[in-house]
Amino acid sequence: MLRYLGFARTLYRNRHQTDDLPRFLTYTVTFGCNARCIMCDSWKMPSPNDLSLDEVRHIFAQLPKMDAVRLTGGEPFVRRDLAEIADAVRKSLDPFVLHITTNGFLTKRIVEFCEARDRRLPLQLMVSLDGTSEKHNHVRGHSSAWDMAIRTIEELAPRRKELRMQLFVNQTIVDAEGVSEYKKLRDVLRPLGVRNNVVMAYDTSATYNMEKEVDVAPTEIGQFTTFGEFSRDDIRELVTEVERDLRDAPLLERLSKRYYLRGIANRLLNHVGSPNPPCVALNSHLRIFPNGDVPTCQFNTKTVGNLRQQSFAEVWKSARAGEQRAWVRKCPGCWAECEVLPSAIYTGDLLFHSHLPIVDPPRRPQPVLAPAMAVQ
Numbered sequence: 417m418l419r420y421l422g423f424a425r426t427l428y429r430n431r432h433q434t435d436d437l438p439r440f441l442t443y444t445v446t447f448g449c450n451a452r453c454i455m456c457d458s459w460k461m462p463s464p465n466d467l468s469l470d471e472v473r474h475i476f477a478q479l480p481k482m483d484a485v486r487l488t489g490g491e492p493f494v495r496r497d498l499a500e501i502a503d504a505v506r507k508s509l510d511p512f513v514l515h516i517t518t519n520g521f522l523t524k525r526i527v528e529f530c531e532a533r534d535r536r537l538p539l540q541l542m543v544s545l546d547g548t549s550e551k552h553n554h555v556r557g558h559s560s561a562w563d564m565a566i567r568t569i570e571e572l573a574p575r576r577k578e579l580r581m582q583l584f585v586n587q588t589i590v591d592a593e594g595v596s597e598y599k600k601l602r603d604v605l606r607p608l609g610v611r612n613n614v615v616m617a618y619d620t621s622a623t624y625n626m627e628k629e630v631d632v633a634p635t636e637i638g639q640f641t642t643f644g645e646f647s648r649d650d651i652r653e654l655v656t657e658v659e660r661d662l663r664d665a666p667l668l669e670r671l672s673k674r675y676y677l678r679g680i681a682n683r684l685l686n687h688v689g690s691p692n693p694p695c696v697a698l699n700s701h702l703r704i705f706p707n708g709d710v711p712t713c714q715f716n717t718k719t720v721g722n723l724r725q726q727s728f729a730e731v732w733k734s735a736r737a738g739e740q741r742a743w744v745r746k747c748p749g750c751w752a753e754c755e756v757l758p759s760a761i762y763t764g765d766l767l768f769h770s771h772l773p774i775v776d777p778p779r780r781p782q783p784v785l786a787p788a789m790a791v792q
Contacts, residue, residue, distance in 0.1 A: 419481070430696050430763045433745050437732070438702035440758045441479070441509065442486045444623070445501060446706050449490040451519045452557025455590050455617040455643045458490045458624045459557075466706040469497045469504075471724055475708065476508035478728040486515040486754075490706075493522045499529050506537040515540040517586060519556065520565030527571050530579045539581040542613065543569055546588050547597030548604060555590055566604075573608040583610055590617045591644030595654045602661065611665065613673070614658050615753050616680055617643035622717040633715035637748040638689030640680070648685060655681050659774055671770050675760055679751045681775040688776055692749045693756070693765035698741050700762040701755070712740045714752050 422439075429436040447463035449456075467475070485505045492498055498516075505514055518526060520543040533539065545565055546555040552562045569583065576583055585605055587598060598614060605612055619641040622630045634640070655677050662670045675691060682688040697703075697713035698720065704710060708724030710731055711717040720740050721731030731737060750756070760766040 419483070423483075426700055426762055427764045430694055430700060430759075433694060435741065436699050437480045438700055439480070439483045439762065440486075440696075440701045441482050441484075441511075441704070442488060442701065442754065443501075443704045444488050444490065444706055445492045445495050445498065447490045447624075448494045449519075450494060450521050450558075451491065451561065454555055454557065455588060456621075456624050457626060460626060461490075461624065463490065463706050466495070467708050467724060469500050471708065472501055473504045473508070475704070475723045475728065476504050478723075479509060479702070482509040482511040484513050484515060485509055485511045486517075488517050491519050491521070492516055493518055493525050493529070496525075499532055502529075502533055502537070506534055511537070513538045513540055515542070517542040517544065518568075519544050519561070520568035521558070521561070523564060523568040523571060526568050530572060530575075530581060535580040539579070540584065541572070541581055542584045542586045544588065545569075545585045545601060545612075546590065547594060548600045551593060551597050555588070569605075569608060569610060573610055585610055585612045587612050587614050588617050589614060589644075589654065592646050592650045594644075595646075595650050595657075598654060598657060602657075611669075612661070614654070615676075616640075618752060619643050621752075622713075622715050623711070625717070629718050631716045631718065633713070634748050634750055637692060638683050638687055639748070640683040640751050642684070646684070651681065651684050655774055671766055672757055672760070674774060675766050675769055676751075676753050676756060678769060678772065678774050679756065683751055686776055689749060690776060691760070691765055691769050693759040693763045695744050695747060695749065695755065696759045696762045697744050697755060698737060699744075701758040710737075712744065713750075714755050715750050716740075716743070716747075718743075 426436055426439060446466050447458050447461040449459040452459050487501065502514060505511065514537050520526065543565055546552050549562045553559055572583055587601060602612055620632050622632045658677060659674065662673055679691055682690045704723060708722045709719045710721050710723060711719050718740060720737040721734055723731060
């Protein structure tokens with residue numbers, strides 16, 4: 417009951433841009449990765465100074481309870497202690513759900529994790545597939561990427577109920593070919609009962625950048641630069657196909673995905689920044705980097721402190737955190753799903769747009785989309 421009352425307080429504070437404690441944690445457990453994705457530089461980034469398990473436990477013990485925890489990378493399963501990290505999540509943070517995104521390469525390790533974990537904590541596992549066979553191998557930079565990922569899905573799909581987990585595919589659309597690949601991938605996944613979550617690849621990320629402390633956030637409302645080139649027809653076709661497939665999805669998934677699609681379509685078809693929720697980065701949403709740094713957000717890696725060297729209270733209440741929160745409140749807004757959905761939920765904006773059509777009526781004729789015009 418206290419959490420639900422706290423949620424109402426969180427909505428009020430975020431709508432009024434008042435400081436609050438985090439309720440959603442994104443912990444990048446390592447930048448190390450065994451893929452070579454064309455749209456991500458994580459695999460190029462050194463990650464020699466990752467927090468030890470004892471340091472992770474010490475940090476988690478200082479944090480407030482979380483509604484949801486997302487463990488990501490790099491590739492999170494390259495850490496052999498991921499099961500122990502997940503156990504520390506359950507014991508210290510007690511979230512309603514644990515979310516992990518993986519490239520699915522390490523099938524045996526992933527299956528063993530799902531079997532051995534404490535099933536009192538529900539798991540959402542998202543396996544990345546960016547198209548069928550050759551397309552996925554190209555995007556992930558590995559000739560066996562498809563075989564390894566699909567094997568992981570096939571082993572886990574029949575056991576979801578037993579393992580108390582949800583299993584999804586995450587497809588990153590990197591170019592126009594990804595639109596037709598979405599339909600091919602849907603046909604492969606349908607017999608397995610696995611749903612496909614689609615995201616658009618943006619052109620650059622501060623998080624997966626060889627430079628440190630960088631700001632590549634949009635500079636105006638509605639700005640969104642894609643990684644690849646798309647025509648208006650490509651975008652319309654993708655949005656139409658995904659929306660059609662959402663009709664039988666669970667309510668929260670349907671609302672969340674429609675909200676994300678609405679923002680994508682309006683930005684790319686109409687150059688309109690709608691929706692555009694108040695951002696909850698460094699407020700309801702806490703990010704922790706592999707070395708304990710606390711960055712501002714996906715597109716601004718200016719840090720506000722380090723949890724290996726400082727307590728959570730020191731970092732969260734620091735003058736530096738205050739400065740970066742002021743920056744967040746002035747930011748015109750991005751459209752990365754990992755930032756947008758926490759903001760939509762913890763400001764209530766998700767419900768404000770739930771009854772609206774995916775695409776607003778166009779305001780003026782628009783040219784063909786290209787990276788120079790159009791962020792992930």
